[in-house]
Amino acid sequence: xxxxxxxTRHLAALLAGLLFGAGLAVSQMIDPAKVLGFLDIAGDWxxxxxxxxxxxxxxAAPAFWIADRxxxxxxxxxxxxxxxxxxxxxxxxxxxxxxxxxxxxxxCPGPAIAGLTLGLxxxxxxxxxxxxxxxxHRFALNR
Amino acid sequence: MSSFTPIxxxxxxxxxxxxxxxLLLLNGRIAGVSGILGGLLDGQAGSEKxxxxxxxxxxxGGPLLVGLxxxxxxxxxxxxxxxxxxxxxxxxxxxRLGSGCTSGHGICGVxxxxxxxxxxxxxxxxxxxxxxxxxxxxxx
Numbered sequence: 001x002x003x004x005x006x007x008t009r010h011l012a013a014l015l016a017g018l019l020f021g022a023g024l025a026v027s028q029m030i031d032p033a034k035v036l037g038f039l040d041i042a043g044d045w046x047x048x049x050x051x052x053x054x055x056x057x058x059x060a061a062p063a064f065w066i067a068d069r070x071x072x073x074x075x076x077x078x079x080x081x082x083x084x085x086x087x088x089x090x091x092x093x094x095x096x097x098x099x100x101x102x103x104x105x106x107x108c109p110g111p112a113i114a115g116l117t118l119g120l121x122x123x124x125x126x127x128x129x130x131x132x133x134x135x136x137h138r139f140a141l142n143r
Numbered sequence: 144m145s146s147f148t149p150i151x152x153x154x155x156x157x158x159x160x161x162x163x164x165x166l167l168l169l170n171g172r173i174a175g176v177s178g179i180l181g182g183l184l185d186g187q188a189g190s191e192k193x194x195x196x197x198x199x200x201x202x203x204g205g206p207l208l209v210g211l212x213x214x215x216x217x218x219x220x221x222x223x224x225x226x227x228x229x230x231x232x233x234x235x236x237x238x239r240l241g242s243g244c245t246s247g248h249g250i251c252g253v254x255x256x257x258x259x260x261x262x263x264x265x266x267x268x269x270x271x272x273x274x275x276x277x278x279x280x281x282x283x
Contacts, residue, residue: 019161027159028151059163076171090240099266112234129228134239136236
């Protein structure tokens with residue numbers, strides 16, 4: 001097994017991160033108020049988030065279709081795609097717990113990280129609590 | 144619906160989808176932010192770690208790039224300190240327990256029609272709507 005040059009994979013990850021962060025900014029999903037405009041259906045409802053997902057799916061779905069028909073990615077040995085299909089208790093509980101947190105502040109992990117550079121202390125506080133929640137999960141359930 | 148921004152939503156969404164497509168076809172990886180972050184926290188080693196960090200450097204830089212060449216991204220956080228802490232804890236714990244967030248399940252998982260991700264996405268959107276309603280109308 002000869003790994004391809006590491007720098008190519010790093011560059012690809014950097015480029016994907018840049019596009020991801022830029023997309024969050026362009027779509028305004030980096031703004032929790034904008035996200036809450038979608039989640040709060042009793043307010044001045046803003047369906048923009050649905051179109052963000054539609055735009056993302058239009059581009060991402062063909063890529064997964066292609067990946068399904070290829071043996072390996074361009075800069076790697078294999079595709080690392082989850083194989084599980086069962087809907088278990090952890091998935092259901094986790095999604096609900098995450099959703100509640102998302103609806104309380106309007107932040108999910110991507111926009112919270114991407115928003116760290118915008119200079120709001122609230123974003124930093126949220127991310128610190130989010131990291132604590134992840135560590136808590138690890139110690140409470142994983143081992 | 145005064146704040147509806149369909150064009151920028153579709154374009155920004157397309158960019159996020161392109162990011163997911165690139166990470167998949169080039170590196171064979173799922174662009175799930177909570178998963179990439181969780182992997183770093185779990186202390187995985189080697190080149191994998193560097194790739195995760197490279198992704199986050201990009202994620203942090205992306206909005207700045209948009210600010211420099213187009214318009215500065217706006218963000219308004221209305222939640223109080225206790226609410227932010229509670230929300231952060233729930234999001235961190237929940238995304239690890241449920242193996243994904245809006246990006247991993249909502250975009251990558253739905254794009255490949257994974258039953259787990261479809262279920263998770265419906266659940267976290269419904270739970271988010273319920274929580275947003277409670278926070279903004281019942282207890283505000």
